[in-house]
Amino acid sequence: MKCFAYPVFYFEKVWNGPITSGRDEEMKRLMINAYTKLNLGDDLFVKLLCERYPDTNFVLPAMGEYRTCLGSLPNLTIYPIESVWVRGARKLLKSFKSIEVQKLLLQRLARRCDGVVQIGGSVFMQGKNWVRDYNWKQEIFDSNKPYFVMGANFGPYKDEVFYEKHRELFSGYTDICFRDEYSYELFRDLGNVRLAPDIVFQHPKPDTAGGESVVISVIKPSERENLKALDTVYYEKIRDIAVAFILEGYDVSLMSFCEYEGDEEAVRSIYAMIPETFHSRTEMFFYRTNLEDAITLLASSGMIVATRFHAMILGWVFGKPVFPIAYSEKTINVMKDANFEGAYADLKSIASLDPDTVVRSQETNRLNVSVLAAQAEKHFLELDKYLGRSQDAAGVASAMSPGILARRGHES
Known part of the structure; x- marks a missing residue:
């Protein structure tokens, strides 16, 4: 002992x-x-x-x-x-x-x-x-x-x-x-x-005007068991999308959401594939502990190409046109629940994606999330009760029916 x-x-x-x-x-x-x-x-x-x-x-x-x-x-x-x-x-x-x-x-x-x-x-x-x-x-x-x-x-x-x-x-x-x-x-x-x-x-919507820049959130596909063989084709397609936006006059930010899951490696690999003549128009952004800087980057962009799930959500919250690249069913399920009717791509079939489709989607891929924001408060309903915090009764009532998510849905 x-x-x-x-x-x-x-x-x-x-x-x-x-x-x-x-x-x-x-x-x-x-x-x-x-x-x-x-x-x-x-x-x-x-x-x-x-x-x-x-x-x-x-x-x-x-x-x-x-x-x-x-x-x-x-x-x-x-x-x-x-x-x-x-x-x-x-x-x-x-x-x-x-x-x-x-x-x-x-x-x-x-x-x-x-x-x-x-x-x-x-x-x-x-x-x-x-x-x-x-x-x-x-x-x-x-x-x-x-x-x-x-x-x-x-x-x-x-x-x-x-x-x-x-x-x-x-x-x-x-x-x-x-x-x-x-x-x-x-x-x-x-x-x-x-x-x-x-x-x-x-998440509150920052008081930030959209700029002439495009944020592309990326992942390393091979970190996921069902996407093991897709790194090269995905990186090449993201490169082509970035170049297409640069040729249209936009600056591009390649964004990592999580170093641990290989995002930074993906950013560096894609950046290396972009012709050097375009490097002055291309930025690499790595989220580590700089939370407010990451939010500012997304909020000040003109458009978001979102492989990361929460790049899609934040883009909608900030009123940006968003082109989702879905790498899992969770993205597809939430797009359906939100009645999102804009263009998107499935990462598994990304080889067939035309970069011009992504560029053109900035005219159609916004989503009104005011109803979704009110409904999202329902997550806290029971914890509010436990902690003695009251929710806005009208806001909670609008969120009580599970089968009704975002009836106002898509904006053209």
Whole structure:
């Protein structure tokens, strides 16, 4: 026992510090379960959540870089899971696997919070480690405390076991609000499942005029199992689209939303393919922790070519013409739910896309999202009740029917 005593003392020291950022101890304290790989869309989710509830303390286990990205939020405490203290605890508890130490740390943090908000988009995909991730949720989070899920879609998944296990898991949650009708229909009979448009539709529209520039958000297709062989054809097509806009007199920004998922590598590869004579009209933008700079770039553009899902959403919110390049069913599903009738491309068949089609779409590919923005507030309905915050009754009423999303829809 003595040989284990010091590591336990050290472990206690790691996670026994203050987690209220000097805020009132009587305020509710909620742990945020989010995708923390510096992905622009997921980071916006966290920002919008914290800004909505300034009188709630939120705790986010994440990389230390999040202190730069979201450190200005006064009601958010970042618990860096790769801090010196945590690395030290892992060394001292070397008889445990690193992943088990992290689980212990997260269990302790969850116990010190009043509940959990899981906020994110594609957070229920069937990956190779889905059984481990599923067991983690059951072992880390206290089933006697409230657990809210918002902003998510379900899948893609390959077998019924994955689906049935999540039905079992979801049945014990306080509230689940999906962002697409497909996911909602899979679980609507559980009774605690609702539907609302993507949370980022709640993002305010900056007071920024559109410029003579085009933002092209890109991905590295081979990071996704079903797009392994498409890097070259996709990069070449994005190059052709960029050149087509430059020849029309536009400047082009190639934009990375997430370094971890290969976006930056994609940007550099595409930039290298563009003829040097056009490099003076081409910019590379890398989102890392510069959240406001990324929003400004999108808001000040004249058009957005969106492979990234939230480049599409933000483009619509900011009143821009958007040409979506769909790399997954979630994009197709949300376009259908939003009644978007503009031109778009499926990444799997992008070889046949004519760049002139993309250029011409700036005249037709806007979407009125005022109704979607009001409906998106429904994600927060049950959390509002739990935290004692009242929603605008008329706004919520307009969002209550799951089958009616954005009746005003497409603008020509």
